[in-house]
Structure formats: structure tokens, C-alpha cells
Amino acid sequence: METKHYLGGCLCGAIRFRATGVPGNPHTCSCTLCQSHSGAPTLCWVEFPKEAVEWIGEGGMPTLYRSSNGSSRSFCPRCGSTLGAIDDHPTVALVTGSFDAKDISEFRPVFHAFEDSCPNWWKIDIAR
Template sequence: MPTFHGGCLCGRIRFRASGTPRFPHTCSCHLCQRHSGSLTLCWVEFDKMAVHWTGEGGAPSLYRSSEHSSRGFCPVCGSSIGAIDDAPTVALLLGSFDRKSAPTLRPQSHSFTPSRPRWWGAILAP
């Protein structure tokens, strides 16, 4: 069973996610943009039961961002960790994974593309 590790900038919040990653995607929705201060975020989902908070800070602090989701972040350094939905999954930000895990996690789709800037495709073109 594959295992992935990651955490926040200061290292207080750490996680271990086991199993098959699901729905690796990029999202440009307005909530993701506001959550990150960026134009897009990259996520991957794991079963809630497969994500274990291993750092001295325990689980991330949560901010209820919508009717069905809370955003997780480190209360010390402010790093965004992911979204803990009312669904049975946890969506972790690809940028929060350790570099050893990151190469195997690659977005396969892009959600809310109408919310991305018009110039977005131009910078990604070969």
C-alpha cells in the first residue's frame, strides 16, 4: 500500500496518507483562490481513515469555508494543508507533500476552469 508524507512550512503539522490517491486535480474556484491567495490549487484526495496527523501540532486548525467543507491550516506558520469535507475524504494540497512523495502525485484534471485567468492557457502552452 503506497504511503505519502507531508506537512506545513514549520513542521508542526505533519501527516501520513496511505492507500491509493484519488481525484488528483487542479482547482481554480473562487474559494480555492481566496484560501490560497493563488489563482489555482492542486489537490489529491484520500479516505479520512487513511490520513493520520503525526506532528506535534496534531490535526490542522479548521476554518469552515462553505456549507460542506472546512479548510485546514497550521495555526503557527499559516500554511494551508487541505480541505476536510463532510464527505468521507480529506483533500490534501500537493504542495504540502514531502518532495519524495510529490513526483508520483500529478493532477489529472482542472476544476472550475472558467474562474482561471484568461492568460492561464498561454503560460502553459508548449
């Protein structure tokens, strides 16, 4: 079986990544950190082991902002695009909107974290 590669990056193209292998923990999150990081009521995430993510663009690794104990948010220093979060433990969580391919079935969220933090007008019905 061939190993899957998923490519993505920021709006201006300076930060590019290649994630390899099996994505994990596909979910949406509406916590206040995700809302502030993205400017949106909800972010969609997928996780990979740190060693499975390579920063391959001319800009190298994204800029990090220490957002909480155990995690730093990542973004492009040139265009400001949200890219994800790099955890202290060996996980890189990438926002699904930063991937080149938009219809990846393995990225379909399986749960919604902090759904109670969504505005009342924003609800996502996730098949269970």
C-alpha cells in the same frame, strides 16, 4: 504489494501528516474558495479517505475553517500554511504542495475544475 505512505506537512513543521494507500481524484481547482484559501490562481489537490490520513506532528490536527456546506479548509495555526480541506463525508483533500516528495506521478492532475475562474494569463494544459 506494499502499502504506500505519503508524508507531508506545513512550512514550520508543526503540522505533519501521513496519507496511506491509493490517492484519488488528482486535479487542479481555480474556484474562488481555492483562490482565497491559497492566494494563488490555482491549487493542486489529491484525495484520501479520512481514515487513511494521520496527523502525526507535534501540532496535531490542523486548524479548520468552515468554508462551505460540507467542507472545512485546513491550515497550520502557527505558520498559516494551506494544507487542504476536510470534507464532512469521509474525504480529506490535501494540496500537493504540502507533500514532502514533489514528483509523485499519482498526483498528476487529470482535470481542472473551475478553469473559467482563472485569470486569462493563467492556463494549464492537462494531458487528456
